[in-house]
Amino acid sequence: MRVLVFAAVLAALSAGAAVAAGSLEVVPEAPVGTTEVKIAKMKFATPEVRIKTGSTVTWTNTEALPHNVHFKPGGSVDKEVEGPMLRANQTFSVQFNTPGTYDYICTPHPFMKGKVVVE
Ligand SMILES: [Cu+2]
Secondary structure, eight states: OHHHHHHHHHHHHHTOTTSOOOSEEEESSOOTTOEEEEEETTEESSOEEEEOTTOEEEEEEOSSSOBOOEEOSBTTBOSOEEOOOBOTTOEEEEEEOSOEEEEEEETTEEEEEEEEEEO
16 A cells, blocks of 8 residues: 555656645655654644644554545535554655645544644
8 A cells, every 4th residue: 555655646746836735735854944743642633723824734653553534525625535554653744845735634544533634
């Protein structure tokens, strides 16, 4: 799944710099200054974070049970982004390029909810 996400990002990048960056962009590594959201006890420990446009959020699963981060179309989300299942201590990073409110869930545990407010 991780490979598929990267392939999609590479395909998007190779489509040309003239194409505007999407509102959500999966990035391969946690950049310096990223906003961190830990996943613990079947919850997103910081369920709402506020960031500046162009900033990155990195999720880290801190427990043995696998979780992911899944944005479904709606609200400010214009295309679905389903992150890979994260095992313990694995991370997933997304850069937000457009202001708005981005709600997300964990695919296998849809009661796990979070939101990124991009200002
Ligand atoms: Cu989960």
